[in-house]
Amino acid sequence: MLDNQIKSQLQTHFAALVDPIELLLGLDDSAKSAEVASLAQELASLSELITVRTSENSQRTPSLTVYSPVRNTQVEFAGVPMGHEFTSVILALLHSGGHQAKVSEQTLAVIQSMQDELNFEIYISLSCQTCPQVVQALNLMAAHNAKIKATMIDGALFPEEVEQRNILAVPSVYLNGQLFSQGAITLPEILAKLDSTHSEQQAAELAQKSEFDVLVVGGGPAGAAAAIYAARKGLNTGIVAERFGGQVADTLSIENFISVPATEGPKLVAQLEEHVNEYQVDVIKHQRASGLNQGNKLELTLESGATLKAKSLVIATGARWRTMNVPGEQEYKGRGVAYCPHCDGPLFKGKPVAVIGGGNSGIEAAIDLANLVEHVTVLEFADSLKADEVLIKKARSLKNVTIITDAQTTEVLGDGNKVTGLTYVDRLSNQSHQLELAGIFVQIGLIPNTEWLEGSGIALTPFGEIAIDAKGATSIAGVFAAGDVTTEPYKQIIIAMGGGATASLGAFDYLIRHQSDMAEQAA
Known part of the structure; x- marks a missing residue:
């Protein structure tokens, strides 16, 4: 199932394993079970710490459970975890095998301190590009706390369950048999729903951050470009985003990104994030802006209650799908x-x-x-x-x-x-x-994500877009904007990237002139 290049890459990743892992297989006579068995054997062949055995107690077949005998943790995949979920099973192996997860020590401490028995069931489709983010968040929790279990369920292979639970949208997450969430949800949001003190602690941490030269709001193509350009200028740069990639993460096929004949949204998002991480950019994920205040400094307030300060701001919060606004739409959202x-x-x-x-x-x-x-x-x-x-x-x-x-x-x-x-x-x-x-x-177009700017003083069009000039400047000094959230008429990935670069250079120019003016006044 895996080509030699992927196997070579996985061997490199699996070198980071420190603890043994068992792959427990729930199989029947189906072709899908044969695929699961083949995948498990191929993964096991890449590390001496991975072994395979058949389980007689599987609730669903086919299934593959990543079990840590050291921690007594288990992460289950009901179905064949390929396609968009292949990364999920690899991360489950790494985390279960003792490889350090890319989350803060505080977040891990919150997860490990949970005492309640939590059984998460995540219904997905293998073509869903939002689903892996949710699966991976819950898998991470399950890999670090034996009281937590996470099971990914491919709805296409278990249609009776899907029908019984009336699941008409993915990802749908059930906790101990009850609907917990539907659609995208981040690890901090999950923890906040389970433990209200987590978001308070996180807000307190963010409030301690020093003032940014350039703070970018939004992690899509425009935001990523703005952050990279600012960091390359040697500026103290931060980027705050609800999720990295924005709408691009939900895009299946991209065939008009110049110099790249064809790619997929999640792949491009991973490359954008990797590029941003090559620079000294403070990436603040899973946070949503709630307001902008002007004073001696620009202050960005977040829904978590935290406040971030900046000398200049680049807004790249993008847009979301427009709704029909007819009776029944909201009532049956996620149910058809x-x-x-x-x-x-x-x-x-x-x-x-x-x-x-x-x-x-x-x-x-x-x-x-x-x-x-x-x-x-x-x-x-x-x-x-x-x-x-x-x-x-x-x-x-x-x-x-x-x-x-x-x-x-x-x-x-x-x-x-x-x-x-x-x-x-x-x-x-x-x-x-x-x-x-x-x-x-x-599928009737987009609405710019600018509700949080109401009362900020930033000029918006009747359609809610941020009005910008040729340098990406808004009506507020020091505040710039780029991408689908602006009056830029063509909503394209490559144009958003260019807009992000323009806005960042505009912010740099503003800082040079503004700091010069302040120095003259001080003299």
Whole structure:
């Protein structure tokens, strides 16, 4: 299953193991069980500290459990942990084998001090790019505390469980049999839900940080570029982000990043983070901005309660998917209403779905979903599709794709547990129609993440975008912005990177001039 290059890389990684690990296999006669057995044997062949044995007590088959006889910890994978989850199983091996996790000692202390029995079950799809972050966070906890167990469950291999628990979005996390979270959630957020004192301690730590020359808010392409450019100027640089990579982490295929013919979002995000880490940048993850105050210094407040001070700021908080704002949408979000076809599409295999939106993202979603679902209906509000002609031509060639224009979605219908359909109005005839559906994928554009700037004094457009000039400067001295959160008309990764560089250079220029002015005044 693993090529020689990957095996060579893994041997290097496994050299960091210090404790023995057992791979416990729950197998049946299926082809997937054969894949799990093959993967386990290949992993074991790369280190003398890894052994394999069959377990007779497996709740699910196929399954692979990473067991530490030293710590009595176990991390389970119900399914074949390949695709986006391959990294999850490798990290589980490293952490279970005594390799130091990349988290603070305080965070590890919080995890190891937990006394309650915590059984986490994480339902995922192997095409979901958000899922590994959640799986890895919970696996890390399980690898460091024997009272915590984490089980990744591939929903495609256990459809009865998915149906029984009415899981229509991934990742869905259950704790001791009860729904704990749905969608992206970070390790600090998990710990905060389990232990309220953790976020308070973390906020106190952040409050002790010294003033930054340049503080970047947002960890997407624009934020990463801004941080790198600032650090290269020798400035005391920090970057604070809820998660590194932003929307790029949820992007399946990237084919317009100049000089790179094709790549995937998670891979590009890993490369961005690796590049940032080559410089002396203080990377503050899992923190969300909540406000900006002006005084003698710029003060960025965080939802955790911490405050960070900076001489200049680069805002690169990006954008998020726009919602339809119709009755039933919020009620059935995660229960049939979805925003990521790559993540949640496999949960609707063989069922009818709708895609709302006829732009590039909507038509691409329809094409992808057509390979999985029974039928796709595309509903576009305008009188024509806005997607590229090559995509429209492909979508129209698919027999199980129907495209309806001049269609205004008016309500999401459901039975109280899940989506059963929607209603829309034909804008030409004013007649109302109803579609029976299992899922609705909303792809109607983006909303800039600027709510936290209300009352800050930064000028925003009627659409909520930050107004910037040619240097990325905003209406507040010392505050710059870049990427999808700004008035930059073209929301592209490579343009966001350029915007981040521009804003950072603008901040550098501001600091030079501002510090010169202050020196003259002092003289």
